[in-house]
Amino acid sequence: AQTVTQSQPEMSVQEAETVTLSCTYDTSESDYYLFWYKQPPSRQMILVIRQEAYKQQNATENRFSVNFQKAAKSFSLKISDSQLGDAAMYFCAYIYSGATNKLIFGTGTLLAVQP
């Protein structure tokens, strides 16, 4: 069965510093997509970044980048120059080739940003 594991329930970072959130997944598939979603307090979840398993190049979106290690089944999120608005719950998620649009989420990492 496909599973997603986020081993850090909570993380904290100083404003302007860099933080890395960890995610590992278990799958026997070779073709899939990985996502990081952000859920700010009392607000809707939004997509931060996505990665296709076949692409070797790590995805980057402004201050957000991923370190995708396919062999290790690892998909970490790096947030550079952290801002107060980055404080949120971050979910790692996965869609595999056998499911058209079923996101399988990890349990989330709650990120606090200290001023």
Add this chain to the structure above:
Amino acid sequence: DAMVIQNPRYQVTQFGKPVTLSCSQTLNHNVMYWYQQKSSQAPKLLFHYYDKDFNNEADTPDNFQSRRPNTSFCFLDIRSPGLGDAAMYLCATSREALRQAEQYFGPGTRLTVT
């Protein structure tokens, strides 16, 4: 702004009393989803609609039903809520049923069962 709207944001119901949660979207997306998110747990897909085609997850209890009367609206009906159904319910949409398609989420409805 185009968005996904969920009403109400907070819902309290009694044990066994039917309750309906509402979701609407102005994105004109083909796919609408309902997720259940219990405290400190990952969101879990209950079912989704692709246009009018209903797709139920195998482990979704029969107590949960859904209706999509038109493109814009989708409802989650809980026929006889139990204490274990207390959770945040998230509605989401996507343009197409593609794996890489971004899902757009509403703010959620927090359901309390007394």
